[in-house]
Amino acid sequence: MSALLALAAGLVFASGLIVSGMVNPAKVLGFLDVAGRWDPSLAVVMLASLPVAGAAFALARRRGATLLGAPLHLPSARDIDAPLVLGSLTFGVGWGLAGLCPAPALLVLGSGRMEGLLFVAAMLAGMLVHRLVERLRLSTRAPGAAHS
């Protein structure tokens, strides 16, 4: 059941990426190129998405559960730390190099393009490296020193 609902959400989300043009890396780069001929569309996309998503978060928080009464899984991290900043900077460099971030990359892959396959395969490799490094770090740390 939750899989069907998630599928529906994915279809609507992806439709938004296509309708807004954000599935097109050239258009995203037009936004990131502030020194060239600047296309502010991406800013409009984000601004338009915020009140809709914001209303949903406000409603979810007030109910303390989903509309079906299931528990919410919200991020619990609060610290503004080095991994957050350095990771986001690294992501931004990759985003600027290709004009692709994770969701549009999956749509480019889904439309059957080689570029999408290359990018998504490399992205999964990057995610796996993070996973392996973090697992190694946790396993070499003294058990008493572990914290979340």
Added chain:
Amino acid sequence: MTLDWTAFTPMSAALGGALIGLGSAMLLLLTGRVAGVSGILGGLLGLDRRDMPWRAAFLLGLLVTPLLFAWAHRTPTIVVEAAPMTLIVAGFLVGIGTRYGAGCTSGHGICGLSRLSPRSFVATLCFMAAGFVTVLIVRHVLGGGA
């Protein structure tokens, strides 16, 4: 800075943005999950079986939507300027960066900002700034302007 009025598409951007927000709202209100695509994809690598179906289903939605649009004779315009080697480097940086940074344009930029998370605000500033600087260097310092 010069505004590119021919490329600027405020109406479709606003409609598409609202749909992205609606998709995020549906995932949250119907399944209790945050629509952060890097996190949903990264979580699939964790092999936690109970967690798999909704993640796979949401990502399947992303993968098949371009085909549905193509069937409806609305094939999306996709222009990839980056060379294959650049795509591989960029993909790797996006993969590892979004995992350390715990989010991407959707998780931090849309869901995080809309729930007023200070962490997401900082993350969004960081990846936006890095994106601006990267394009500035690639197009105007190395590329001699485009």
